[in-house]
Structures are given as structure tokens and as C-alpha cells.
Amino acid sequence: MGLKVGSTVPAFSLKDQDGKLFHSNDLVGKKAMVIYFYPKDNTPGCTKEACQFRDSYEAFTDLGAEVIGISADSEKTHRKFASKYDLPFVLLADTDKKVRRLFKVANNLLLVPGRETFVVNKEGKLIMAFNSINASEHMRRALKALQKSN
Numbered sequence: 001m002g003l004k005v006g007s008t009v010p011a012f013s014l015k016d017q018d019g020k021l022f023h024s025n026d027l028v029g030k031k032a033m034v035i036y037f038y039p040k041d042n043t044p045g046c047t048k049e050a051c052q053f054r055d056s057y058e059a060f061t062d063l064g065a066e067v068i069g070i071s072a073d074s075e076k077t078h079r080k081f082a083s084k085y086d087l088p089f090v091l092l093a094d095t096d097k098k099v100r101r102l103f104k105v106a107n108n109l110l111l112v113p114g115r116e117t118f119v120v121n122k123e124g125k126l127i128m129a130f131n132s133i134n135a136s137e138h139m140r141r142a143l144k145a146l147q148k149s150n
Helices: 044-055 057-062 075-084 098-102 135-149
Strands: 013-016 021-023 032-037 065-071 090-093 116-120 126-131
Touching: 013 075, 032 044, 032 135, 044 057, 044 065, 044 135, 057 065, 057 135, 075 090, 116 135, 126 135
Parallel strands: 032 065, 065 090
Antiparallel strands: 013 021, 013 090, 032 116, 116 126
């Protein structure tokens, strides 16, 4: 299991699908964040999860939160994935898995990278952590955690 509720989210910087450097500290103090780690672009479970976040994106932004997807895929792969499924949120390329380690996201089932979602409040404190290889619960639980905290 990754970081514990109540802990401060670690600061990180990664390139997004457009090659721009994203700094998590740019959002701390301004917006809540839903940071979800997923195994791989264009796989059935990950596509389902990304599309659920896409379909509810407005609900997240209405609650003052930014959705951030992170996997070890490249910027180019993320760009194609975001374009194919019309994803309105940032996808970050954690190619060396440095941020995955910062968040203590373990592998599930042998070598499959873990699927874990973190909800961080505006102050940078973790208010929800959910770990499940099953993609269907992540968006719903993240939205519920944000609704409760507002």
C-alpha cells in the first residue's frame, strides 16, 4: 500500500503528453489533485479507467480538483492515448518509475505495475488512497472523497 491518509504529498516533476514539465507544487495551495497511477496506456482496464475520469472530469473541476494520470509510458504514447480517447486531463510520463516509488505504489500480480489513486486536498495533504487492480472503482471513490471534503 502506498502513502497514508494525512501525509503530505511528495513534490514531483514529470513531462506531460505534450512534453511540458508539470510540477505538482504549482497546484499545492491552489487546487486539489486526483493523482491516479495506472499500468499502461491502451489496455482494456486502463482505457476504461481513463474514460471514467474523462466522463466525470467536469465534476472534478467543479470541486476544484485537477485529475492527473501517471504511468511509465512515454510522452508520445500518452499523446496518442489522450488524443484517441479525448482525455481532457494531464498524463505524466514516469518512465523511470521515480514518482511511483515516491508514492510507494507497489506492483500487483508479478510484474504488472500497481493501480492506485490518491486524492490530495488543496493544502497538499492526502485525504484518500485507494489501491485496486480493478479499474472500475477508482473514479467513483475519488469523486466521493472530494465531495466529502468540500
